[in-house]
Amino acid sequence: MSGYVSRFERRQGTVEPLGEQGRTVSAAATEAVSIELRRVEQSFGQNRVLRGIDLDVPAGQFLAIVGKSGCGKSTLLRLLVGLDRPAAGSLRFADRSGNTVEANARIVFQEPRLLPWARVVDNVAVGLGQVIDKDTARVKALMALDDVQLTDKADQWPARLSGGQRQRVALARSLVSRPGLLVFDEPLGALDALTRITMQELVSRVWRELGFTAVLVTHDVSEAVHLADRVIVLDGGKVALDLEIPTEHPRRHGDPDLAVVERRLLDAILG
Amino acid sequence: MTAYDVASDRPRQRRSWVLPALPARRIRLEWLLPYAVPIVLVLVWQLFSSLGWISTRIMPAPTDVAAAFVEQLLSGALLHNVAVSGARALAGLIVGGTIGLLLGITNGVSKLSEQLTDTSLQMLRTIPHLAMIPLVILWFGIGEESKLFLTSLGVLFPVYLNTFHGVRNVDRELIEMGRIYGMSGWTLFRKVILPGALPSIFVGLRYALGIMWLTLIVSESIAASSGIGHMANQAREFMMTDVVVLSLLIYAALGKLADVIARALERNALSWNPVYQK
Ligand SMILES: Nc1ncnc2c1ncn2[C@@H]1O[C@H](COP(=O)(O)OP(=O)(O)O)[C@@H](O)[C@H]1O
Ligand SMILES: [Mg+2]
Numbered sequence: 001m002s003g004y005v006s007r008f009e010r011r012q013g014t015v016e017p018l019g020e021q022g023r024t025v026s027a028a029a030t031e032a033v034s035i036e037l038r039r040v041e042q043s044f045g046q047n048r049v050l051r052g053i054d055l056d057v058p059a060g061q062f063l064a065i066v067g068k069s070g071c072g073k074s075t076l077l078r079l080l081v082g083l084d085r086p087a088a089g090s091l092r093f094a095d096r097s098g099n100t101v102e103a104n105a106r107i108v109f110q111e112p113r114l115l116p117w118a119r120v121v122d123n124v125a126v127g128l129g130q131v132i133d134k135d136t137a138r139v140k141a142l143m144a145l146d147d148v149q150l151t152d153k154a155d156q157w158p159a160r161l162s163g164g165q166r167q168r169v170a171l172a173r174s175l176v177s178r179p180g181l182l183v184f185d186e187p188l189g190a191l192d193a194l195t196r197i198t199m200q201e202l203v204s205r206v207w208r209e210l211g212f213t214a215v216l217v218t219h220d221v222s223e224a225v226h227l228a229d230r231v232i233v234l235d236g237g238k239v240a241l242d243l244e245i246p247t248e249h250p251r252r253h254g255d256p257d258l259a260v261v262e263r264r265l266l267d268a269i270l271g
Numbered sequence: 272m273t274a275y276d277v278a279s280d281r282p283r284q285r286r287s288w289v290l291p292a293l294p295a296r297r298i299r300l301e302w303l304l305p306y307a308v309p310i311v312l313v314l315v316w317q318l319f320s321s322l323g324w325i326s327t328r329i330m331p332a333p334t335d336v337a338a339a340f341v342e343q344l345l346s347g348a349l350l351h352n353v354a355v356s357g358a359r360a361l362a363g364l365i366v367g368g369t370i371g372l373l374l375g376i377t378n379g380v381s382k383l384s385e386q387l388t389d390t391s392l393q394m395l396r397t398i399p400h401l402a403m404i405p406l407v408i409l410w411f412g413i414g415e416e417s418k419l420f421l422t423s424l425g426v427l428f429p430v431y432l433n434t435f436h437g438v439r440n441v442d443r444e445l446i447e448m449g450r451i452y453g454m455s456g457w458t459l460f461r462k463v464i465l466p467g468a469l470p471s472i473f474v475g476l477r478y479a480l481g482i483m484w485l486t487l488i489v490s491e492s493i494a495a496s497s498g499i500g501h502m503a504n505q506a507r508e509f510m511m512t513d514v515v516v517l518s519l520l521i522y523a524a525l526g527k528l529a530d531v532i533a534r535a536l537e538r539n540a541l542s543w544n545p546v547y548q549k
Pocket of ligand 2: 074
């Protein structure tokens with residue numbers, strides 16, 4: 001948790017442990033899950049995309065997946081959030097005490113996929129899924145918007161937002177149900193360089209604050225190294241490299257230790 | 272935060288520095304300019320009529336048309352005929368529009384329904400509906416049914432085609448997003464598919480309004496005993512060119528009114544769309 005001070009606390013001028021100021025409820029509802037993949041395979045016709053993935057992700061870890069375009073990263077993510085079923089192999093989620101659970105999994109795509117005809121706050125409320133009364137939904141949505149620092153845009157139309165702001169709304173929508181697993185498919189790929197950096201800090205901050213398990217697919221190796229506890233390289237339908245990155249969060253851009261890791265990953269990807 | 276606000280503020284800024292640059296008098300002139308040609312034409316028309324250069328049997332003077340308007344208004348005939356035509360138009364729009372909308376939605380959502388009915392509808396569409404007037408008169412006579420049938424038929428196809436197209440072209444990724452967040456069936460339709468198809472449905476509606484008036488004008492002129500078309504046709508028999516021209520103007524006004532209403536509805540329903548945000 002080192003270094004993180006919520007906006008609310010900053011305004012108050014006090015630095016207290018998280019969860020002391022009305023965030024307890026939302027944070028406590030998060031139950032990070034661990035992921036266990038065994039010999040997972042997926043193919044599209046003759047195209048065998050995943051050829052036996054074995055992977056254990058501890059609850060609360062930030063895992064990044066990198067690899068060449070078309071190597072099956074998105075395919076793997078779709079399996080994780082239950083959008084598709086694997087052709088073979090097994091997939092299991094467990095809570096911190098090891099009991100098998102349903103992962104409350106959410107996905108953030110490269111495109112924000114906001115409903116243009118719903119105001120920002122209503123777009124976030126879409127993430128609540130089940131029908132609850134309007135006032136509760138709004139309160140929860142506003143809390144999630146606060147997580148991404150966009151409460152002031154709550155009643156705007158999405159068309160009025162910048163690309164970075166739209167992606168923050170998409171992030172809030174995925175956070176509002178307090179997921180145990182949050183999966184990102186190149187979420188910052190469409191943003192300009194400066195907005196990307198701001199967004200990376202934001203993703204890192206909400207992950208540290210809310211403690212979900214995170215799986216990030218990115219084509220930007222330095223982004224992977226900057227955000228993740230661990231990076232895997234996908235190649236030929238298998239995990240080709242699996243690297244832990246022990247450097248403490250939050251990380252500084254341009255850290256020499258991270259540059260070394262980045263070099264190794266690039267070598268592995270480019271072969 | 273400031274870096275993000277730039278995009279949203281830009282349109283407002285642009286307006287605020289373009290308008291004040293123009294002096295107030297020039298703005299008023301700019302508004303009047305588009306109407307200058309019609310106004311001059313009417314004045315010239317009036318002048319030529321007063322000088323006797325245009326026969327009133329070919330074209331009545333603007334003042335004659337105005338007089339006919341007052342006369343028809345006072346006798347109550349005008350309001351009666353407008354009401355009759357308006358009611359017919361509305362009935363045709365509701366019947367044809369509802370059928371077109373429902374068919375468009377059903378075929379847009381269901382592949383089976385599309386395969387079952389789309390080809391038949393496309394075949395029917397190739398028949399010009401006004402060419403059916405003789406047949407329709409044989410079926411229904413010149414009663415209300417014939418007008419209702421023809422306007423409904425005319426309205427049906429543009430509404431159907433555009434609704435179908437709109438539903439089919441709703442962003443796949445948004446539908447997938449909806450499903451991820453647990454939407455299905457009616458909820459998915461109400462929150463994603465229908466709003467996504469709405470811009471296209473409005474295009475269909477505005478097309479349909481044009482066809483609606485056209486169908487009504489033709490069928491009222493040929494087969495009716497009331498309504499504006501009938502009024503014009505009767506006036507022709509008595510060589511009352513002023514009433515004929517008045518009828519034309521009233522049709523034009525009704526058409527314009529319907530379009531204005533449709534545009535207002537559209538702007539209201541699509542206020543989320545940047546095109547309608549001023
Ligand atoms: N729905 C699908 N149908 C057929 N082929 C697919 C489908 N989804 C992905 N593929 C193929 O699987 C491979 C991996 O795709 P993907 O997982 O999207 O790659 P990436 O690592 O770039 O995200 C590609 O060759 C792609 O063409
Ligand atoms: Mg991909």
